[in-house]
Amino acid sequence: MNLARRTMNHPALAAVYERAWRPTLFYLASGRTTTSDRRDAVRALRLDGAQRVLDIACGPGNxxxxxxxxxxxxxxAIGLDYSEPMLARAVADNAGPRVGYLRGDARVLPFADGTFDAVCCFGALYLIPDPIAATREMIRVLAPGGRIAITTSYRADSPFGAVSRVFGGRIGLRVFDDRTFPELFAASGLVDVEQDVHRLLQYVSATRPA
Structure with missing residues (x-):
């Protein structure tokens, strides 16, 4: 297990992740607040009713x-994560009448095809050992007419982008270009593909045709 994944599985990080770690790092990386990201997540997934939602690599459930x-x-909404400390924190801090948590591997989701109306992964694909396999699994469990949304790393086509790729590789954090996920979504038959880049992060969403 590389440095980045060991860090995410440490109980000490789970205790401070939602209150300090994530808000600080994501603001530095994107210039966006957690409030903005949460609001846009609901918009991107078009949540407004009795929908079934899967949140991949949910961490402490924030x-x-x-x-x-x-x-x-x-x-x-079901939050799925591989880290036991993160899930324990999710159950303690973010329980609710319409939310549950499950330990599992994002690369082999324990759900039937087309189970969910919305599937998302915010800030974790760059840590998953096979992010493309995990993304294909997200698409597999997405129901017709459903929405998928991700937030992940972004590498500019520049010397700085090349440096970020090398540095990320050393600690086990993948840095993606701006074509990988839009092209994967399109090749998988998804439509209405939208992409926004904010500094070092990219936000990509799409619809599975009804």
Whole structure:
């Protein structure tokens, strides 16, 4: 397990992740606040009813609980993560009437095809050993008419981007160009592909045709 993944699985990080670690690092990387990211997550996934939502690599549930709050009775959000300390924190801090948590591997999701109306992964694909396999699994479990949304790293086509790729590789953090995920979504038959880049992060969403 590389340095980045060991850090994410440490109980000490789980204790401070939602209150300090993530808000600080993501603001430095994107210039965006957690409030803005949460609001845009609901918009990108088009949550407004009794939908079934899957949040991949949910960590301590800081986004999962927020997504569940946008649902009506009958809707629910499931947060999936591999880290036991993160999931323990999620259950302790972000439980709710329409949210639940599950330990699992994002590369082999334990769900049938087309199970969820919305699937997301915010700030974790660059840590998963095979991010492309994980993304294909997200698409597999997405129902017709459903929305997928991700936030992940962004590498500019510049000397700085080349440096970020090398540095990220040393600590186990992948840095993606701006074509990988839009092209993967399109090749998988998804439509309405949207992409926004904010500094070192890219936000990509799409729809599975009904």
């Amino acid at each position: 986004f999962t609980r927020h997504l569940s709050d946008a649902l009506t009775d009958g809707g629910y």
